Amino acid sequence: MKAVELKNIVKTYSTKKSVVTAVDNVSFSVDEGELFGLIGPDGSGKTSIFRILTTLLLPDSGSAAVLGHDVTQDWKEIRNIVGYMPGRFSLYQDLTVEENLEFFATVFNTTIQENYDLVADIYKQLEPFKTRRAGKLSGGMKQKLALSCALIHKPQMLFLDEPTTGVDPVSRKEFWEMLKRLKAQGISILVSTPYMDEANLCDRIALMQSGKILEIDKPQNIVDRFGKNLYAVRSDNMYKLLNDLRSFPKTESCFAFGDYHHLLLKENGSKAGELESYLISKGHTNLIVAEINPGIEDCFMQLMKK
Amino acid sequence: MTTKEIVIKTDKLTKRFGDFIAVNEISFEVNQGEIFGFLGANGAGKTTAMKMLIGISKPSGGKAEVAGYDVYKQTEQIKKSIGYMSQKFSLYEDLTIKENIQLFGGIYGLSDEQIETKSKNLIDKLNLQSEADKLIVSLPLGWKQKVAFSIAILHEPKIVFLDEPTGGVDPITRRQFWDLIYEAAHSGITVFVTTHYMDEAEYCDRVSIMVDGAITALDSPDNLKAKFGARSMEEVFIKLARSAKRGE
Numbered sequence: 197m198k199a200v201e202l203k204n205i206v207k208t209y210s211t212k213k214s215v216v217t218a219v220d221n222v223s224f225s226v227d228e229g230e231l232f233g234l235i236g237p238d239g240s241g242k243t244s245i246f247r248i249l250t251t252l253l254l255p256d257s258g259s260a261a262v263l264g265h266d267v268t269q270d271w272k273e274i275r276n277i278v279g280y281m282p283g284r285f286s287l288y289q290d291l292t293v294e295e296n297l298e299f300f301a302t303v304f305n306t307t308i309q310e311n312y313d314l315v316a317d318i319y320k321q322l323e324p325f326k327t328r329r330a331g332k333l334s335g336g337m338k339q340k341l342a343l344s345c346a347l348i349h350k351p352q353m354l355f356l357d358e359p360t361t362g363v364d365p366v367s368r369k370e371f372w373e374m375l376k377r378l379k380a381q382g383i384s385i386l387v388s389t390p391y392m393d394e395a396n397l398c399d400r401i402a403l404m405q406s407g408k409i410l411e412i413d414k415p416q417n418i419v420d421r422f423g424k425n426l427y428a429v430r431s432d433n434m435y436k437l438l439n440d441l442r443s444f445p446k447t448e449s450c451f452a453f454g455d456y457h458h459l460l461l462k463e464n465g466s467k468a469g470e471l472e473s474y475l476i477s478k479g480h481t482n483l484i485v486a487e488i489n490p491g492i493e494d495c496f497m498q499l500m501k502k
Numbered sequence: 503m504t505t506k507e508i509v510i511k512t513d514k515l516t517k518r519f520g521d522f523i524a525v526n527e528i529s530f531e532v533n534q535g536e537i538f539g540f541l542g543a544n545g546a547g548k549t550t551a552m553k554m555l556i557g558i559s560k561p562s563g564g565k566a567e568v569a570g571y572d573v574y575k576q577t578e579q580i581k582k583s584i585g586y587m588s589q590k591f592s593l594y595e596d597l598t599i600k601e602n603i604q605l606f607g608g609i610y611g612l613s614d615e616q617i618e619t620k621s622k623n624l625i626d627k628l629n630l631q632s633e634a635d636k637l638i639v640s641l642p643l644g645w646k647q648k649v650a651f652s653i654a655i656l657h658e659p660k661i662v663f664l665d666e667p668t669g670g671v672d673p674i675t676r677r678q679f680w681d682l683i684y685e686a687a688h689s690g691i692t693v694f695v696t697t698h699y700m701d702e703a704e705y706c707d708r709v710s711i712m713v714d715g716a717i718t719a720l721d722s723p724d725n726l727k728a729k730f731g732a733r734s735m736e737e738v739f740i741k742l743a744r745s746a747k748r749g750e
């Protein structure tokens with residue numbers, strides 16, 4: 197059985213003036229015990245997919261199932277066995293940390309004590325603040341509480357819609373460590389993120405853009421298929437370098453990537469020498485040109501252009 | 503060498519909420535035309551500090567001048583000299599691109615002719631000729647943010663404050679956004695920016711990192727990496743922010 201299976205899902209939203217296709221004929225599946233990532237910017241259709249899978253939204257067409265249960269027929273069963281952390285903070289702001297957790301446990305006919313081992317790891321960090329109202333918590337803390345509440349009924353499948361958006365790098369790192377431990381306990385996880393660097397932490401990913409899937413595979417396989425020579429370039433004047441690289445006749449594209457610029461040339465093959473003399477003639481100093489392996493973000497940008 | 507004009511100067515700037523010290527005696531200077539990255543973990547005090555600098559929150563102590571104006575007494579002058587955009591609020595969604603330009607141009611006191619010229623330049627530069635009369639709500643997020651930034655610098659402010667301007671934006675648009683930032687800085691506008699993307703911290707001339715209300719590091723990305731023996735700004739950030747004691 198698949199943890200999640202979508203077949204040709206279409207979802208449109210209509211306003212008076214226009215029809216927006218949020219999910220455009222999307223099919224993919226998540227294996228049991230898998231940590232699967234939907235990677236894409238805002239507006240790529242990730243949230244609509246989550247809402248369809250959690251039975252909060254009906255698709256226009258296509259079919260979808262969660263752990264063998266159909267999303268339109270068996271919504272009651274699905275709601276009992278999944279945990280969902282929506283993108284927007286959706287806990288009760290005027291209940292305390294502890295009251296929120298207790299509330300969600302009660303709704304699912306269980307107690308905090310019964311499943312404490314599952315959330316202990318996360319909830320321990322919240323315990324010093326357990327009498328604080330949820331609305332008064334900071335971003336990182338809200339996110340930990342929301343995850344605890346999504347887990348307290350021991351779901352078999354976890355849906356996490358952009359849990360790390362707007363969260364600082366330290367809290368993001370901790371969050372992914374928590375996900376790894378949950379996966380180790382056998383929970384299947386579908387998680388979305390706009391941060392490309394988080395893609396490598398997933399077993400498999402779907403890269404999404406404007407309601408469509410650009411590619412689905414293991415992160416490493418996607419990177420291996422890049423198939424072009426990619427160069428990292430830096431010099432003392434990065435702004436001028438970017439403009440000079442873009443006006444180099446053999447450049448296909450050039451983008452800033454942290455402390456280097458990433459450069460794709462029109463034809464494969466070693467042009468590094470020619471490039472270096474061009475840049476030196478433009479007056480660049482402390483020049484570094486190195487061929488590098490692409491990352492998921494390079495792949496995503498390449499796929500976006502197709 | 504000419505000395506660069508200092509456009510932001512704080513001296514032990516502090517904000518307390520009751521017993522809680524949100525911003526604890528921060529002192530720093532930002533030069534004209536600089537891209538200054540203002541980093542910190544969630545809850546470190548960045549937003550509170552920024553609110554004081556843009557003149558919408560009165561400090562509890564210390565001194566600060568923005569564009570030469572005092573943050574206690576000259577907040578109206580400050581507001582005229584700066585631009586501001588954030589991920590959360592940028593433009594009026596139920597107005598078109600052109601209408602937003604007219605509205606903000608009017609608020610900043612530009613003449614009708616100025617608005618007309620700037621409107622045309624902005625639309626040409628962003629290649630939005632066919633979208634100019636469409637409602638903002640119908641634009642993809644990335645375009646919205648590019649328009650919002652261009653409008654935030656429409657009145658040619660001395661400083662533009664950007665609060666997580668690229669959150670949720672696709673990787674190509676995110677870089678096009680930074681092209682706009684580079685260009686603005688090149689034309690002499692100082693850019694004061696917060697972000698959670700550590701690759702973007704690398705694009706800044708200098709970066710400050712706030713931990714528990716205080717600035718614990720301030721230097722160019724290269725110097726910070728050397729100082730902390732880190733390969734990337736992400737490592738620098740994690741080393742510093744892990745020492746945070748504040749329970750957020």
